[in-house]
Amino acid sequence: MTPINRRDLGLLVLRVGTGAVLAAHGSQKLFGWFGGGGIEATAQAMEAMGFRPGKRSAIAAGLGEAGGGTLLALGLATPAAGAAAAGAMAGAVSVHAPSGFFAQSGGFEYPAFLGFTAASIGLAGAGRYGLDHATHHRLDRPWIVAAAFVGSALAAAAVVGRRVKEQAAAAQAAGDEGLGGI
Template structure:
């Protein structure tokens, strides 16, 4: 199970699944709730600097989701997505227990851990990063 092909397929599947989830959440903030609705929601949850936080979360999730799907700059977007999920964990979800149905942290923890893992292991062979790696040193493990 340690073959390069199996590893790269596993990374691809993880990138696609996490990327679609992040993209869907970012687009929900952008198109369903809109900026004002997202900002109001963040205010209601006690998120600091809700105007800035709503903007950052929306665009990191949207662009980060696209980046994971394509495998572009995965170490950078993996860390950014992890940081957004860490903020959601500590600011909104940690006091609600584990279950997402209770407003808990299971989803943000899983998404954050997955994004951080991708940041650490890189995008794998089936990615744009593979072609960028010879020119960009921090992508050379992708």
Template sequence: MYKEFMQWALSSDDSWAGLILRLTLGLVLFPHVAQKLFGWFNGPGLRGEMQYMTTKAGLPVWLAVAAITVECVGAFLLLTGTGTRFAAAGIFCLFIGMILVVHAPNGFFMNWFGKVPSGAEGFEYHLLVLGICIVIMIQGGGKYAIDKLLQ
């Protein structure tokens, strides 16, 4: 049963849709990863992100480390098409957590025009990520996914 599951998990059709969705999500996540890890694009860097997640978001250290790891590794896996369904599932769970822990109290809309003084963001972006993850989990990584070589 494990072998059949892994064959399915690493399977992928040869579609452009899977390729486009995984690259889109991976490329959108990459700047956020760079902000969190390296402080690029005016980001907090790893120390600042850990401080935010453990104080403001109230996560225990182990969960903050897990969340950062899932996002960082997941973005890389999506870009390469390696373990694509696993990466999408991890990112899906991560974004459900983001909605529940941080963004749900702020409502649906992002703070596009800076009208919310606190800078609080809603969860509309997160719903888009969830939709992309669902399609990737169903369809696989598409064209040029390394998953195909791992079967």
């Protein structure tokens, strides 16, 4: 029997804990579980936050969190799972950034922490106690790491960039309306 490796055990605990938190948040968005609003309420909230179209944004965020979190917890397709979850958290960070860093003031501390943790696990790999190890790392190859993180970064940049442009246009339109009465 192979002795227990502390590094692999630590990765297991980190993966399962982080993955469970992400999966719970994603299932709130997708299914309304754990006190969440479900897809329709999440879609409305996404629209209000400037993510359009709201329903597609809600599905993407929910899948990034629930799917990425579940795969992280299982240690399966770990690079793609970590990248997907980190990308979803980049969107959440953009929403919370105007409130500063700390979570108690509505800041981005918590989604940033989840995103960095998911990304770190995706880069480090699942360890011996994950399904990637059991499948001989078929879904955890160096090219998958690169493709997953580049793809996730590009997608997150596009989504957040589009949101910023739409918010700027809406602010400009509101300012123009306010000046129309002068």
